[in-house]
Amino acid sequence: MNRRKFLGAMGVAGLGVAGAEKVLAAEDGVTGASVKDVKGLPDSYAVLFDVTRCIGCRQCEDACNYEQHLPEPDVDFFDTGVFQQIRRTDWKTYTVVNQYDDKPPGAGDLYRKIQCMHCLEPACAHSCFVKAFAKRHDGAVTYDPNVCVGCRYCMMACPFNIPAYEYHIALDPLVTKCTFCEHRLKDDREPACVEICPTGAMYFSTREEVLKEARVRVVNNPDKYQSHIYGEHEMGGTNWIYISGVPFEDVGMRMDLGTRAAGDYTSGALGGVPLIASFWPVLLVGAYAISKRREKIAKEERDSFVSQIIAEAGPEAGRRLAERLSRSETLDKAAIEEEVRKALNEAAAKTEREDH
Amino acid sequence: MSNHNHHDTGQSPWITPFNVIAGLIVLMGIYLTYLRFTGGLAAVTNLDDYYPWGIWISFDLLCGVALAAGGYTTAAACYIFGIKKYHAAVRPAVLTAFLGYALVVFALHYDVGQPWRLAYPIFVQQGTTSVLFEVGLCVFLYLTVLFLEWLPAPLEWLKLKRVRNIVIKLTLVLTVFGVILSTMHQSSLGALYLILPSKMHPLWFSSHLPIYFFVSSMFAGLSMVIFESTLSHRYYHNKMDKEHLEGTPHVTFGFAKAAAWIMAGYFFIKLFGVVLNDNWGYLPTFYGFIFSLEMLGFVALPAFLYAKGVRDKNVKLIKWTAVLAVFGIIFNRFNVSLVAYNYHLPSELKYFPALAEIGVTIFVVTVGLILFKLISTRMPIFYEHPDFKGSH
Known part of the structure; x- marks a missing residue:
């Protein structure tokens, strides 16, 4: 298959007489990129x-x-x-x-x-x-x-x-x-x-x-x-x-x-296009995966933490803690510690009340 | 939660200052359109053989695309980097970007000689050696991506639940695709000028122009989102739901902080440009003054003010800084495309836009504002649709 047939088959130049002219130009021409x-x-x-x-x-x-x-x-x-x-x-x-x-x-x-x-x-x-x-x-x-x-x-x-x-x-x-x-x-x-x-x-x-x-x-x-x-x-x-x-x-x-030649000045920038097109997706999906994974780990840590509290301080305090945590986007250590202290105090108070 | 609905049915009068002014501008635009397509470009522009590209390229294309960068930056921050606090900012940013790009394409119909051939580079004959081909292809694809990213809003409005849920599933793919396409064409707009080094002032010409354009598009987009949210809060406060109102400070401070860092980085890569090309000698000239003004007044200063605003929790300062940064981007794009370009020509051959040319640009921007208003007052842009809460 020669170039003319190929182009014809691709339908790139299928524009009647004007098209035929252009194919000729592609054969005779030596425009920059190809040569x-x-x-x-x-x-x-x-x-x-x-x-x-x-x-x-x-x-x-x-x-x-x-x-x-x-x-x-x-x-x-x-x-x-x-x-x-x-x-x-x-x-x-x-x-x-x-x-x-x-x-x-x-x-x-x-x-x-x-x-x-x-x-x-x-x-x-x-x-x-x-x-x-x-x-x-x-x-x-x-x-x-x-x-x-x-x-x-x-x-x-x-x-x-x-x-x-x-x-x-x-x-x-x-x-x-x-x-x-x-x-x-x-x-x-x-x-x-x-x-x-x-x-x-x-x-x-x-x-x-x-x-x-x-x-x-x-x-x-x-x-x-x-x-x-x-x-x-x-x-x-x-x-x-x-x-x-x-x-x-x-x-x-x-x-x-x-x-x-003029084309030399743009070839570097144009050469970057396939690099961006092929490597950006890897980086971006990677960034997405990292942020997803971080979320998942945070959630796992939170869940195990909550169940631990439930085990230690009774279901009521644990549920409230879980609620509070689910509202906050990030795992805020200080807030959690505060919550833990509160939950433990409450549990202690409760046991005290029950004791009385 | 549906207080926004009360206002839709309200009897807001037709005769408002916005409607009157916008109406007059649209009438002017129709008249200028008639002039353009009966008398040719010469009838409405000051373009000539030395200046084939005027403000329709400098502003409508270069600034339009840079300022619409909020779409990819916000979507990437929320969906790729997982900063969910920015979620409420995504829809307004995507709508702005979609309208921005649509208007870029609309404006190009005035600028190119034979607009009905605008799709030729994609469908008829591909000039793959041309940077403009890359720009055209990316803008065409990205406009499609933005349309799909925006689509959930009208689908929710029309209550087409099933289609909407399919489109929502595409969010991540569209976001990644959007960032790739934006990286390519934002940078390529700068690369357009690489082929004409002999016509560009050395202070603005650099083989790193594509990088300059891409990096500056990031803070252009971020600043535009901040600037726009200021305006939206003034006019559409009653449309906003709790998530949007609570998310706004996060967006303002987060974006200001990001913009401060990126602008600082941008300042230094531009400074390295001066060092690498040994352009110091040009600084004590007229062009050097313009360049220094751009770098100090419109890059270094807003970067500093953003950082100060974030540290002092000063929302007002950040909002005004966003205005300064947006003007800075416009100043830069004009400097590259009109000040640096043809710098060696004698002043009598230089270009200044015709009134009608500025008129068309104002018309295009006004059409954008009207569309934004029409859409954001009807569709779920500033609030989550009650039927679809939390399902993103």
Whole structure:
């Protein structure tokens, strides 16, 4: 029984066409949990973005908008006024070029394009509780709108702040993000943004080749480039790789993300779940048994004590003592001793009276 | 013993301050519901792409679940650890927890984009790598457990003796199951933030977040039971039977003592967090001030006041301390989910809830109060049903 049949049999994916799509995703996808070590997916597609070559023409934004059938932009793609502020991706923008102050001053403004980094082990896929995201072998991180509940945990989890949401849509809002033009990757064509770039700021190839190219440029031009290759290891590695002439922080890229994949941070906590589920019952039932046993011993001690008193001091005093004891929850030594003294005194008095 | 019955049939007028205010809030809630499901989240919230989670998560989910922890703590103390003196406190605590969780789920219907898919993670496609999946599954199961734990009350009310006796037999199993599920999802709510270390202020981010959330849920639950019993005694005193009235001081002092110890322990594990992550340098900053305020004003202080209240047998002090502790939990959950989160963003990009968003939260809490009132004035919550006395 292969995986597809198994899943089908389990009825996990029994949702018609959408279901068939998802099973395919399970076979092709390499989402975090099932694959421990993705080994950098050397044959997957990747893009090298060279910050030194971007001139901020925003044609990539235009091409993306056209290719993905996105709504008309608020501001025309030729308007450089947008550079006044740092923008991010949103529901009608899958990619954005931002402008950064030139370093050193006078060296010319810097531009950096942002879009989904297509992580090797994506935080969005790890965090999604319906597995709406999948990492494909071709490199793309894809999104299945047919199962998305709209919890937006993927947006919380993404270290690059990429996924956006259709907050304005009343009934069927979706998460939106760059698809790596997966429909084009299937035909071995580069994404629309790469294709249109007039300055060759983006280089499209396999991840292995892209990393090689990045190294060649950095090594051959040590004065021009920072030695760091961004995305080779960040957050476990990404399929979009950046090289830059200025420190990456200067073009808005965080250098403190670390090299661990997002899923690593939660695996410890999730690993505790089976431990709690299996050991808590033992502890709790144990605690219950201990408290029960303590009660039982207390009751036995009380009973034997009462019968002893009855034997010693006559049935009347014994019954009253038993009554008194049964009312108190715990075996209070002082109270018992007090009671015993009283019972014995009474018994003594009684015998005295009888004697007279 | 049935003096509570006289009041049910009494001609309490419909126009009471509670009813009027609650009615107005419900009307507002219906209007906001209409806005939410015609205009989308944007129509009622200030959520944006940087802040996908606002107060509906911070308060309705995180605080709601923490403050409903009285259910598992009280049931465990009574049924597992055999402290029978807390028996009278179990039913109100379980009812509060059941309503609390039900309202958490209710509130999530406003927050998620497509609420009719809320059960997808359980029945359609399971994202088992997600902490949120664990939270969802546990909350779903625990809501069922709480429903069953609460069920004897309506069954006694409906005089369905046989079914009720079957459900009662499940008490221990349900209690154990409840503690397991609570341990898992209370801690997992903290674990939700583990996947985004780069967006969290280091003072609140720690790989021990799940432990912090679980431990703090214990004293949140205990404090909530104390706080609630204060309110219940004010409004439902005539509903309470002898067992309940006699048991209350035991609950107040016992829970205050437990809370004092747990809070002291919590203070030290959080302090160790600062030591282990070497976060001292952050203390003389704005975030450090908020963090210190939380730790000293809302953990150390209530822990001390609880202990003092227990030693001096000062019920009033304990009750006010419970209020302080409850606020402390709310402060902590907001600090984790809104103050520490996105701490590096410039202030103009930060989130502040919209009025309508706060309105929905008030509406949800009000629905909870109305349901609590409806149920506790009809069903045997604060007293044992005369037909079932001592049969627990």
